[in-house]
Amino acid sequence: MPEGVELPSIPSNFDVTPDYVPGWGHGRIPPSAAPDVVGAFRFICSAGQLSYDDPIVYPGEPGKSHLHQFFGNTAADAHSTYESLRKTGGSTCNNRLNRSAYWMPAMMNGRGKVVKPLFVSIYYKRLPDTAENCIARGDKSIKKCVGVPRGLRFIFGHDMLDKSGKKTGNGYFNCSGPGAKSGKYPDIVTAAQNCPNGARIGAVINAPSCWDGRNLDSDDHRSHVAYTSYGQDGRPRCPKSHPYKMPTFTLGAWYETDDTLDRSGIWDPENPSWHLSSDYMPGMKPAKPGSTFHTDWFGAWDDEALALWTAHCINKMLNCSGGELGNGQQLKPTEGYNNKGKQRIFDPPPNPGLHHHGHQADASVSRKNNGDL
Numbered sequence: 001m002p003e004g005v006e007l008p009s010i011p012s013n014f015d016v017t018p019d020y021v022p023g024w025g026h027g028r029i030p031p032s033a034a035p036d037v038v039g040a041f042r043f044i045c046s047a048g049q050l051s052y053d054d055p056i057v058y059p060g061e062p063g064k065s066h067l068h069q070f071f072g073n074t075a076a077d078a079h080s081t082y083e084s085l086r087k088t089g090g091s092t093c094n095n096r097l098n099r100s101a102y103w104m105p106a107m108m109n110g111r112g113k114v115v116k117p118l119f120v121s122i123y124y125k126r127l128p129d130t131a132e133n134c135i136a137r138g139d140k141s142i143k144k145c146v147g148v149p150r151g152l153r154f155i156f157g158h159d160m161l162d163k164s165g166k167k168t169g170n171g172y173f174n175c176s177g178p179g180a181k182s183g184k185y186p187d188i189v190t191a192a193q194n195c196p197n198g199a200r201i202g203a204v205i206n207a208p209s210c211w212d213g214r215n216l217d218s219d220d221h222r223s224h225v226a227y228t229s230y231g232q233d234g235r236p237r238c239p240k241s242h243p244y245k246m247p248t249f250t251l252g253a254w255y256e257t258d259d260t261l262d263r264s265g266i267w268d269p270e271n272p273s274w275h276l277s278s279d280y281m282p283g284m285k286p287a288k289p290g291s292t293f294h295t296d297w298f299g300a301w302d303d304e305a306l307a308l309w310t311a312h313c314i315n316k317m318l319n320c321s322g323g324e325l326g327n328g329q330q331l332k333p334t335e336g337y338n339n340k341g342k343q344r345i346f347d348p349p350p351n352p353g354l355h356h357h358g359h360q361a362d363a364s365v366s367r368k369n370n371g372d373l
Contacts, residue, residue, distance in 0.1 A: 023324050040320060059081075104294065105293070115258075115344060124249045133145075153298040171204065171294070173187065173293075174204055188201070204253075212243075312327045
């Protein structure tokens with residue numbers, strides 16, 4: 001890890017002992033991830049708060065964004081900083097040892113209601129630090145594979161601030177459950193054709209895995225991180241401008257469908273159906289449902305917990321699930337595992353009405369058939 005870049009360590013301000021439990025009740029050591037070449041650290045999150053805040057794009061300015069669905073830190077809002085995230089809030093991702101904040105546009109159904117996800121899966125992965133691609137050429141003492149830098153934050157997916165910008169993260173929609181046809185669909189309209197009532201539609205996206213080693217954020221909240229590309233030998237490599245490989249994650253938010261999801265495969269902006277809050281915004285041309293999919297992340301892991309899953313799950317190339325740490329311990333799942341029977345459909349929270357071009361508050365379904373708003 002380059003020196004002097006990370007923010008100073010902020011220890012958890014609570015007794016962490018109860019948040020560590022024996023893996024799956026008996027201290028299980030996870031199996032090897034082989035034949036895969038990366039270590040894996042997985043856990044499940046529940047849906048958290050809904051708000052029109054974005055602490056990365058509009059720090060200190062509540063109500064400026066479209067409606068966001070948050071996961072992780074329960075106190076995340078427009079005023080969040082690394083320090084505040086480390087010191088406040090619970091977590092919908094296992095427990096408070098992961099006070100990181102994850103957020104994405106809220107999912108809206110055909111009546112303009114918010115659909116909260118059944119669950120959100122997070123899957124961190126990276127090459128072990130002993131892998132050939134992790135060692136600098138000419139100096140084996142320099143490790144190019146690093147942990148997650150303290151204070152790092154970024155946005156990935158559709159660029160709401162630059163519509164001509166390149167989409168990142170290979171985001172797609174999928175479907176699972178009774179009668180579903182699984183696939184990687186480019187938008188909600190396409191996925192809906194393969195997702196009958198009662199099945200689950202998933203929004204899946206990959207976070208960046210390469211870091212420039214100098215910045216924890218950038219003006220566009222994207223340029224300080226990057227994605228790997230494959231060389232002639234078939235191995236993934238970071239660009240020279242972003243030489244450090246860090247644990248990346250795949251996020252999948254899964255929603256139970258209902259009869260307000262148009263399954264015709266034809267998008268009609270005047271016919272309300274499921275969409276993301278960022279697809280329909282005041283003063284802007286409607287976007288095809290799901291085409292504006294993007295995600296924000298603001299890291300705030302407990303240092304010890306982060307070091308444990310990096311050292312064991314990642315560097316020992318283990319297949320850790322359910323918040324297993326790879327050493328016989330597990331993050332106690334206080335949230336994220338008991339999702340049955342919970343309310344999923346909500347009225348949107350009051351809109352502060354602060355509309356700003358490019359990333360403003362959601363209009364929801366302000367077209368015909370909107371009597372349920």
